[in-house]
Amino acid sequence: MIGTWHFIYETVHTTIKMQFIIGKEEDFTLSVILEPFPFPVEINSVKIDGHVLQAKGTSQFVPGEGFEFDLTFGGKEFQGRIKIPYQEAFSVKGTEGSGPSLEDLLIAKLSSYRKQNVKQRSDNEIHHEVDSLLNKMSVTDKIGQMSQCMSTNLSLGSDIDSDSPEKLVSEGRAGSVLSAVNSNRVFELQKIAVEQSPHGIPLLFNFDVIHGFQTIFPVPLAWSCSWDMTAIREASVIAAKEASATGITYNHGPMVDITRDPRWGRVVEGAGEDPYLGSLIAKAQVEGFQGDSLFDPETIIACLKHFVAYGAAEAGRDYNTVDISEGTLRNVYLPPFQAGIDAGAGSVMNSFNTYQGVPVAGNQYILNELLRKELGFNGILISDYGSIDEIVAHGNAKDSKEAAKKALDATMDIEMVTRSYDHLSDLIEQGIVNIEQINEAVRRILTFKYKIGIMDDPYRYIRPEKEKKYHFHPAHLEASRKLAQKSIVMLKNNGVLPLKSTELNLAVIGPFGDSKDMLGPWQWSRYANQTVTLREGILAKDFPETNLLIEEGCKVEHVIEGGVERAVAAALQSDIVILALGESSEMSGEAASRMDIHLPKVQQELAEAIVRVGKPVILVLTNGRPLVLDWFESHVDAILETWFLGSQAGFSIADVLFGDYNPSGKLTMSFPAHSGQVPIYYNHFKTGRPVTESNKGEKFFSRYIDGSNDPLYPFGFGLSYTTFEISEIRLSQTRMMESGTIFASVTVTNTGMVAGEETVQMYIQDIYASVVRPVKELKGFKKVKLAAGEAKEISFKITAKDLAFWNLNKKNEVEPGDFKVYIGSNSYHVKEALFELV
Known part of the structure; x- marks a missing residue:
């Protein structure tokens, strides 16, 4: 009985494979892998009596529902009954060994569905096809495209009142599916959509690919500490390659929220506290996930989340109130989203918080005026899980029907999993919303379905042969x-x-x-x-x-x-x-x-x-x-x-x-x-009574009476096995016109005994302006590798763009005046020089 066993079980809608390993340490152990469901199973008890195994287990992803095993073993076979969450117990027969993978079984099945020589459509062709299809669709069909379901009733518990994914997809009441992370499940649901739904419109398959799919990379907060855009882009390329082979077409990432409060759990998903660095990392991830063309089946749609200011949750408590000025919104939290949009991100997801007292999921100013009109975003806007329903919980809508109206008015295209958008039919009939709002949303969704090629080749992303090749590939592990x-x-x-x-x-x-x-x-x-x-x-x-x-x-x-x-x-x-x-x-x-x-x-x-x-x-x-x-x-x-x-x-x-x-x-x-x-961050304001070296022991300044204001380790800090010395700053000039350029140069010397790499950082301070500016802001950095004793000169280019900020004129502008440039190994240990913008 000790060893690896498996069974394959066919249901009406899906194929289940379970592989389990029976071990013996002090007691018997059982570990379980259940496919196509990505839920880890924790075994709580194992009892073996002769040839009979009885066990019980749970999964944190299906609270309140358990796994039960009652199996009898004989030779190289077993039989018995198994209970999995939300299913009646069923009889199984299985054999010794890990058995064939579901990917192997799918490869042969897919051969008759493959299409050859499918060509990428032009924007004009896509526009024509989308309009033609829209004219054939009923209101119900269109709302279906705007609705998403989970891939299985096994996911996230039973708190969502909804029909099964099979029923929703076959009736055309779901246009995308969340968390189908097995190619068999993707194939099963796509086949239902293509063969049974009213217009045969293929599904988008969505998943949170945050720091790898099967090969796992460092969490985003970790990889941001590399300050290496090439490596981060490569990690995103690999993640897209692995995910798309399984059939995932639409990523719920990257998260590009600026995060200043370490109490907030989601700091782990972002790039930290700086908008300049965060913008570069947002761009790198979008370019990695989406590649040169979304028609390439090894890319996935990138979704910037969470728009906007989710990282400013009060007291670092998730889903909590956010109350910030427009200047902070524009200067701190917005830049990474702008960078991601400029890089071509196909999707944006709303944040859970309010802005000016209005939940973002239904906030016309944030989503329509700012995101779409001002930033120029014309992609798919998707709600975060439950956030349309939560407009009611916030106290901004009477019921889910009113919440659906607010979300649609804010140009929300897809509702993630919950079913508030089911009310849209009634709202149209009552004249509360108009059909053109629906058409615009569906037009954006269908446009991307054509862009990624699934309207002409629905199964093109389902490539189990590539799964076997790409997942956990040695080159990916090395990266x-x-x-x-x-x-x-x-x-x-x-x-x-x-x-x-x-x-x-x-x-x-x-x-x-x-x-x-x-x-x-x-x-x-x-x-x-x-x-x-x-x-x-x-x-x-x-x-x-x-x-x-x-x-x-x-x-x-x-x-x-x-x-x-x-x-x-x-x-x-x-x-x-x-x-x-x-x-x-x-x-x-x-x-x-x-x-x-x-x-x-x-x-x-x-x-x-x-x-x-x-x-x-x-x-x-x-x-x-x-x-x-x-x-x-x-x-x-x-x-x-x-x-x-x-x-x-x-x-x-x-x-x-x-x-x-x-x-x-x-x-x-x-x-x-x-x-x-907490919260503590380097690019803070001075206040009217800033602490200095000369007054730090005095009372009536902005300080604590029981400790320093300074962090233990500041932004940009990190040691090496060697040491580096950075020279005084040399400026090409000390006066600059708005159309001009200043070059700030330093010499970096490896003063230690071994080779090493230093990240030299440049910060700028606007000393006085029409609104208060931070004590310093990162505006450039360069990574330099030096042998022991080696020295190199590096230069930073400063232009008016580096000096601009959102001001009282409600514009990003640059103002004449005095500036300091700082260059050093972190945000605290820097050399400085002065220049003037005239």
């Missing part, structure tokens, strides 16, 4: 490993790193020493069990297993009986200790806001016990947000911020630990010294 290396930020090092010998005794202590929970939130990879752990990464360096002591010490949030004592014993036997601490994946992401951004108490107590042993201690953090690390800064010898690094995490961390990769990452969010400083 993930390299980006993970670049994403690691060294926050402290007193010389203990890099580890110079494999002869030492090394203790790896903490819940992340041998954990595969290194992928972070927003991923559903079938290869999660192949995630490289820190232990595996260290051993891959030919480190003797006899010299490596592994002790968990505690769980992420819970005590292990005797765990601290065993960890201390391991530390006593070691030469160096690695403390592998952090957050679980569930502690970051959507609906994962935290009031306390210290490490959990049990981990703090473990750390204190280990530090008391007196051995050199290296803290390796796995987490999805900036944490308060003041105690660790004072008590450990080195700190590596490794975030959630993805499929190759352990290899990448070991590469840095042993000096095979010299860390070069730079923070894209400030780390507070104390929780009370």
Whole structure:
């Protein structure tokens, strides 16, 4: 009975494959993979009596519903009954082994559906075909295109009152499907749409591809610390390649929200606190996901989310109130969206918050006036999950019917999963909304269905043969490993790193020493069990297993009986200790806001016990947000911020630990010294009573009485195994006309003993203006690789565009006056020079 088993079960609508592995440690274990559903199953109990296995399990994605197994084994076969959520128990027969993949079964089935020589249509052809089709469609057909359903009733519980996806699709009441992440399921639903729906209009298949599909890359907050647009673009290309092979055509990403409050769980999905860097990363991701042409079946539609200012949620609490000025909206939160739109993003998703008291999902100013008319966005606008219904919950609509009107008036094209748009028929009949509003929305949706080629070749994205080739491909894993290396930020090092010998005794202590929970939130990879752990990464360096002591010490949030004592014993036997601490994946992401951004108490107590042993201690953090690390800064010898690094995490961390990769990452969010400083960010205003060196001990200034205003680690900070010196700034001139240019130059020297890479950053301050301006704003950076002792001159170009801002004239303009330019290794450690715009 010990080993791998499988069965394949045919239902009316779908094919289910379950693979499970029975193991024996102290007790029997059971691990389960259920296809085509991407839901991890957690087995709670396993009982084996002779040849009979009985087990029960759950999944966090289907709350309140369980899995049950009652199977009898004989030789190389088994039979019995299985219960999965939202289904009656059914009889199964299966055999030993992993069995054929659903992809293999689908390849032969698809051959008769393939089309050859399908050509890309011109914009004029698409316009003509869309108008022709619109004239044939009923109001119900059109509303169907504006409605989305889940791929299965197994998803996100049963809180949505809706018919089955099969019924909705066959009746033409769904134009897109969310979370069909298996090519078999994509094929089944697409076949129903093409063969049974009123006009045979193919479906869009949507999914949140945030930092990889099957090959998982570092979480976006991590990869932003690479400051490497080429690598981020490549990660997005690979994610699109893997997702599109499964049939995904429409991404619910990238998230380009500016994030200043680390309590907010979704900081893990974005590029941090700076609008300039965030804009470059938004552009790179859109270009990566969408490629040169959306007609290419290895690209997917990019969706910028969440428009707009979702990251400004008060108190860092998800879905909470946002109350900001128009200047902050324009100067801070809007630029990444503008950059993504300029890069050609095909879609935008609304934010959950209000603006000026109106929920964004129904906010005509934000979605129609600003997004569509001013920014020039003409793509698909899709609601976030439940956000049209939530217009009622906000108190801005009487009922879902009124909410549907508000969303349509705001030019919302697709309602994600919920069914408020079912009211649109009545609203048209009553003359409350007009049919042309519906036509415009459907026109945008159909246009993209033609652009990606599915109107002429509905099954072109379903390529199981490419799934087998692309998913978890070695080249993709290597790209993930390299980006993970670049994403690691060294926050402290007193010389203990890099580890110079494999002869030492090394203790790896903490819940992340041998954990595969290194992928972070927003991923559903079938290869999660192949995630490289820190232990595996260290051993891959030919480190003797006899010299490596592994002790968990505690769980992420819970005590292990005797765990601290065993960890201390391991530390006593070691030469160096690695403390592998952090957050679980569930502690970051959507609906994962935290009031306390210290490490959990049990981990703090473990750390204190280990530090008391007196051995050199290296803290390796796995987490999805900036944490308060003041105690660790004072008590450990080195700190590596490794975030959630993805499929190759352990290899990448070991590469840095042993000096095979010299860390070069730079923070894209400030780390507070104390929780009370939050939100904390570098590009703040001075206030009327700014703290300076000369007054920092006095009372009546903008300061705390119990600590500094400064972060523990500022934006742009990150150490290397070498050191760099940046010269004074040389300006090509000190006076500039609005049409002119200034070049700011510095010499960067590697003053250490090994080669390294420095990210030289340029900031500008508008010293006085018609509205208050930040103390400094990032306006450029350059990455420079230098051998030991090598020096290079680098120059930054400054134009009027770098000096412009949204002002009282409600325009982006530049104003004459005095400016400071700062150049340095981070936002705090800079050289400065003055120039004037005349």
